Amino acid sequence: MNWIEKDRELIWHPFTPQKESPEPIFIESGKGSWLFDEKGNKYLDAISSWWVNLHGHSHPYIAEKLYQQALVLEHIIFAGFTHQPAIALADRLIPLLPGDFSRIFYSDNGSTSTEVALKMALQYWWNKGTTESEDSPTPRRTILAFNNSYHGDTFGAMSVSDRSVFTRPFHDLLFDVCFIDTPTSGNGGELDNLLEKEGQKIAAFIYEPLVQGAGGIKLMDPRLLNGVLEKVKARGIICIADEVMTGFGRTGRLFASDYLKQKPDIICLSKGLTGGVMPLGITACTKKIYEAYLSDDRKKTFFHGHSFTANPLACTAAIASLELLLEPAAREGIERICKLNVVFEEKLKEKYESRNVIKNTRVSGTILAFEINTGEDVYLNEISRIVTEKALEKGVYLRPLGNTVYFMPPYCITENEYGFLTKVTEAILDELFP
Incomplete structure (x- = not known):
């Protein structure tokens, strides 16, 4: 069955224009910080799937507890x-x-x-x-x-x-x-x-x-x-x-x-x-x-x-x-993201905010955000769609709020995965503002 074709025929997606919207990506599975589509592509989930995922996708401990409870x-x-x-x-x-x-x-x-x-x-x-x-x-x-x-x-x-x-x-x-x-x-x-x-x-x-x-x-x-x-x-x-x-x-x-x-x-x-x-x-x-x-x-x-x-x-x-x-691994993950955010915040300010490419770079714990300095600061700013498409092409899932780009990754993200996220973000900004 062509699932995307069936989706187009039957499904109404949230926060999505119904005319000329991009074709949705069919996700077959998720593991840790990553999502995998039917074509074999993988995407780093940089926004924790609308801010909900803390420990990574398909966590075996949660899955096992659910299974045990479902039997009872x-x-x-x-x-x-x-x-x-x-x-x-x-x-x-x-x-x-x-x-x-x-x-x-x-x-x-x-x-x-x-x-x-x-x-x-x-x-x-x-x-x-x-x-x-x-x-x-x-x-x-x-x-x-x-x-x-x-x-x-x-x-x-x-x-x-x-x-x-x-x-x-x-x-x-x-x-x-x-x-x-x-x-x-x-x-x-x-x-x-x-x-x-x-x-x-x-x-x-x-x-x-x-x-x-x-x-x-x-x-x-x-x-x-x-x-x-x-x-x-x-x-x-x-x-x-x-x-x-x-x-x-x-x-x-x-x-x-x-x-x-x-x-x-x-x-x-x-x-x-x-x-x-x-x-x-x-x-x-x-x-x-x-x-x-x-x-x-x-x-x-x-x-x-x-x-x-x-x-x-x-x-x-x-x-x-x-x-x-409450386990040490999660606390260490939170602390790791907090530190990496502060480092990348400084790099963004030095490399892009100084050139007025972006503005208002900020961090709160595991959350990092900035505005791309183009158009109005509104949710319908077209730059959101452009950034999302470019990020997906490079293997990262970002979903800006208008011209506000933000990171909110799961706590299991590794330093290397975070580095991949920052490189993709820089590449997008370099393409938009050469």
């Missing part, structure tokens, strides 16, 4: 039933989370984990009936978020994301949100004024700690973000950390919130949670949030769930991935 229990409804993988994952993960977390709510992916967090925070105030401030009886209903943010593609997640090409057809259907700029040394007054006027109406603040992912790998100063959180928490506002991308070592530490003194009340996790093997989302909350749902009034129940909530196979993959992540 593949799925069961999670309302009224429970099972060992879900309990064991929560038991192992909660002590590692960046804050005083108490409970874990399972869902399916990053977008649903943020939906759960938003509903959890809003219903917290609804369950309480009033704000905690005695001088204001109005329930809090407003969400605060950063400009340039991205929290997913479901409607609540889109509402708290920056209005962009991702959300344009739905703008009139999204609920209103208070957006502020990410913190700089000179814009603290914006937040102060907003909190003074609207602080008693704001239910929650959702943010991507340190790195705004799909918005273009924009970095934040931990000290300044911590200042924002201090001010927001002082108003009793629930803080939601969207660590769907930054969680599980991407910024160098286990979680980006580990760099901050102020910890979230709710945290959203997915992507690397299962090592990129199975879809799973987690929304964890503190005891304070959970206790607002302890009531004899059944109307205060959190009426939210998914058919595949806490799927045993997904939870098993997450446990196996977490076990691998």
Whole structure:
């Protein structure tokens, strides 16, 4: 069978123009840092297949654990039933989370984990009936978020994301949100004024700690973000950390919130949670949030769930991935990428940024990014397609966000493989700007 022909006939791919889009590459297998197509070509997976793969493709330890679990229990409804993988994952993960977390709510992916967090925070105030401030009886209903943010593609997640090409057809259907700029040394007054006027109406603040992912790998100063959180928490506002991308070592530490003194009340996790093997989302909350749902009034129940909530196979993959992540090999891999990124960052600045070929070269742990200095800094910048095609021709899978090129490799990448990635990147820049 011609699988590509069947794909063209039957499949609708995500984030892909449906007219005159490049023919998809048929991937037959993956191993370690590499993907292999039906023609025998191989591609270095420099972006961890949309930031999900931590330990390399087809990891035998995770595969074996999945196999063993599939022979015992593949799925069961999670309302009224429970099972060992879900309990064991929560038991192992909660002590590692960046804050005083108490409970874990399972869902399916990053977008649903943020939906759960938003509903959890809003219903917290609804369950309480009033704000905690005695001088204001109005329930809090407003969400605060950063400009340039991205929290997913479901409607609540889109509402708290920056209005962009991702959300344009739905703008009139999204609920209103208070957006502020990410913190700089000179814009603290914006937040102060907003909190003074609207602080008693704001239910929650959702943010991507340190790195705004799909918005273009924009970095934040931990000290300044911590200042924002201090001010927001002082108003009793629930803080939601969207660590769907930054969680599980991407910024160098286990979680980006580990760099901050102020910890979230709710945290959203997915992507690397299962090592990129199975879809799973987690929304964890503190005891304070959970206790607002302890009531004899059944109307205060959190009426939210998914058919595949806490799927045993997904939870098993997450446990196996977490076990691998806590092994010395993963820590060494993270440290290796962090060091290699810093070295290549300096080379990029010296060789290309100095000539205005690229700009804003930056590193956050295992993440490296820069903008190609051509056209507008937007997602639809045509340079993305050009770079992706050139990289694939040379055996690397890169998928720039517009003109933002970034590395986010699996932690198993070797120094030689990383060197191959940098050589291909330099070759592309040399071809584009001889």
